[in-house]
Amino acid sequence: MLVKHFVKADRLQQKQKSNTDLVQDLLGVVLQVGTFLLDPTFKSSVANVSTEKNFVKNLFFYKKQKMTLKEMWKASAIATVIQEAMVSSSVFDDVGFGKKQQFSLAYSENFDYVQIPEVRVKYHWNNNRFDPSSKVMLLPSSNQLKILNGHNKYLAEFSQAIKKVGKFTLFDAVLDNNGWLEYPLSDLAYNSRLDYSDVDKITVTLSNGHEWHGELKKNPFAIPITSDLVLKKPEHMLITAKTGMGKTELAFALAAETSWLGNTILYFLDPKHSDLSFFGQFLGEGRYADTTEDINQAIDDLNKLMDKRYQVMKEMASKNPERYVGKTAIGYGFKQITIYFDEVSAHLANSKKCLAGLKRLLMLGRQAGITVVLILQDPRATNNLPATLKDNSGIKITLGQLSGTLASLVFGAGVELPDVERHVAQGFIQIDGGEPIPFDAPLMPNDSGELYKLMKNCLIPQKMLDPYDHY
Numbered sequence: 001m002l003v004k005h006f007v008k009a010d011r012l013q014q015k016q017k018s019n020t021d022l023v024q025d026l027l028g029v030v031l032q033v034g035t036f037l038l039d040p041t042f043k044s045s046v047a048n049v050s051t052e053k054n055f056v057k058n059l060f061f062y063k064k065q066k067m068t069l070k071e072m073w074k075a076s077a078i079a080t081v082i083q084e085a086m087v088s089s090s091v092f093d094d095v096g097f098g099k100k101q102q103f104s105l106a107y108s109e110n111f112d113y114v115q116i117p118e119v120r121v122k123y124h125w126n127n128n129r130f131d132p133s134s135k136v137m138l139l140p141s142s143n144q145l146k147i148l149n150g151h152n153k154y155l156a157e158f159s160q161a162i163k164k165v166g167k168f169t170l171f172d173a174v175l176d177n178n179g180w181l182e183y184p185l186s187d188l189a190y191n192s193r194l195d196y197s198d199v200d201k202i203t204v205t206l207s208n209g210h211e212w213h214g215e216l217k218k219n220p221f222a223i224p225i226t227s228d229l230v231l232k233k234p235e236h237m238l239i240t241a242k243t244g245m246g247k248t249e250l251a252f253a254l255a256a257e258t259s260w261l262g263n264t265i266l267y268f269l270d271p272k273h274s275d276l277s278f279f280g281q282f283l284g285e286g287r288y289a290d291t292t293e294d295i296n297q298a299i300d301d302l303n304k305l306m307d308k309r310y311q312v313m314k315e316m317a318s319k320n321p322e323r324y325v326g327k328t329a330i331g332y333g334f335k336q337i338t339i340y341f342d343e344v345s346a347h348l349a350n351s352k353k354c355l356a357g358l359k360r361l362l363m364l365g366r367q368a369g370i371t372v373v374l375i376l377q378d379p380r381a382t383n384n385l386p387a388t389l390k391d392n393s394g395i396k397i398t399l400g401q402l403s404g405t406l407a408s409l410v411f412g413a414g415v416e417l418p419d420v421e422r423h424v425a426q427g428f429i430q431i432d433g434g435e436p437i438p439f440d441a442p443l444m445p446n447d448s449g450e451l452y453k454l455m456k457n458c459l460i461p462q463k464m465l466d467p468y469d470h471y
Contacts, residue, residue: 058075058079058120058121065124067122071123074123074165075121078136079136081161081164082138085154085158085160085161089151089154091116091144092115093115093143115141116144117139117144117181118138118139119138120137121134121136121185122134122135122137122185129192129227132186132437134184135185136182137180137183138181139179139181140179145175145181148181153172153181153183166189167187167189168188169186169188169420170186171184171185172184184418186438192229193226194225194226194227194442196442196444197443197445198445198454199453199457202260202454203260205224221233221263221264221330221336225429225441225442226440231395234264235366235395235431236362236366236372236373236392236394237371237393237395237397238373238376238393239373239376239398240377240381240398241400241427242379243377245400245425246399247375248276248342250397250399251340251375252275252444252455253441253444255455256454256455256459259459259461259462260458265287265336265337265462265467266283266338266339266459267283267298267302267337267339267340268280268287268289268340268342269289269295269347270288271290271291271342271343271346271347271350272290274342276340276342277290279455279456282460283462284463284465287467295351295354296354299354300354302361305370306365306370309368309370310367310368312470313329328366334368335369335469336369336370337371337467338372338373339361339371339373341372341373343375343376343377344374345381345384346377348384349384358372358389359386362393374389374393379406379410380409382410383409394431397427397430399425399426399441400423400424401422402428404416404417411428415430415435418436425440425441426440426441
């Protein structure tokens with residue numbers, strides 16, 4: 001792509017005195033004015049793409065991506081500021097088109113001819129939600145690619161440049177088989193975080209299942225975690241974060257959701273005698289424990305309950321096999337059971353008695369409608385968990401900033417996290433061994449009184465649920 005770069009006089013090492021042919025100069029102006037009428041992104045202050053402006057050149061690409069006119073305009077604006085950033089950062093090849101620096105009579109400015117990578121932008125909003133498949137694509141020459149690799153593919157410069165267009169950021173680029181550098185694009189102006197800061201908000205949000213494309217209506221055991229992300233089936237879960245990063249609040253949010261929806265029986269195990277133990281009073285007798293002996297007894301009781309479910313399911317299936325083939329306990333009419341186990345590593349360090357029972361629940365529990373949420377104080381504590389517990393956790397979540405070593409402990413060796421800052425209540429989630437993606441945990445009340453009110457209202461219905469129903 002040929003770029004005419006207008007250089008201010010005070011930036012030139014040597015001001016050019018030569019004049020170009022006026023007719024040729026004016027012809028160039030006519031072509032550029034024609035482009036200006038077609039493309040509002042002509043306002044670029046650094047790089048002018050002349051007759052090869054982004055909107056015109058990429059129109060076929062935009063149509064192929066089925067982008068709306070509004071999306072095309074935004075994509076063209078992003079492409080323009082990326083081009084500006086490349087010219088400002090000298091990510092280009094000089095080309096010998098006449099004199100490299102010439103003086104324009106029409107513009108009364110000196111300019112260079114340079115060649116920069118072709119830029120394409122895929123930008124989508126689907127159903128009023130930002131599409132995370134959006135990306136910026138560059139096609140550099142071998143020399144330009146060498147320059148880009150020399151400075152981490154200029155991620156910081158490009159992310160800074162697109163802030164002129166909106167609240168965007170870019171993640172690390174990947175080089176595809178056709179030579180394109182693809183930078184995942186994130187729209188920071190779009191906040192997918194759920195707001196559960198009071199009871200009204202959580203009840204209204206969960207009442208509007210259509211916000212998740214009907215997922216809650218199709219599957220009553222789906223759990224919304226952001227306005228875009230729904231956990232579509234009950235899974236064992238691992239939540240870990242350093243102190244103060246919001247892991248307990250995330251556990252509260254998930255427990256409040258499932259309890260309010262009325263389809264899950266909760267158990268709280270809390271060896272710290274802390275918040276989960278405090279709210280356990282709303283669950284009903286035998287459904288929370290905070291001493292070593294009581295926690296071990298609860299794990300034992302849950303294993304017996306699981307075995308009883310399997311016995312009942314076997315009897316029902318033998319009488320009517322065609323009805324129950326392939327069904328889990330939910331299909332047999334049992335309620336889902338979810339166990340929130342806080343500081344599990346601390347408990348196992350003090351008592352190994354429940355380890356075998358905990359392993360059984362994670363290995364056999366899902367089919368029986370029983371899932372476990374393991375909560376750890378520190379990502380490093382996952383190193384002390386038996387592999388069985390980690391490997392059977394289909395959903396892994398960490399909050400706060402995470403280094404490469406800690407990421408490997410939580411998500412597995414060789415996993416690379418997206419290059420994006422994470423703070424309190426922000427983190428990464430990995431589902432069924434896929435790539436971890438950024439997410440923001442639901443917003444919970446800051447005031448302890450309001451938090452108490454919300455949890456009480458959501459958990460009170462638990463006392464009406466009996467884990468031994470249906471036997």
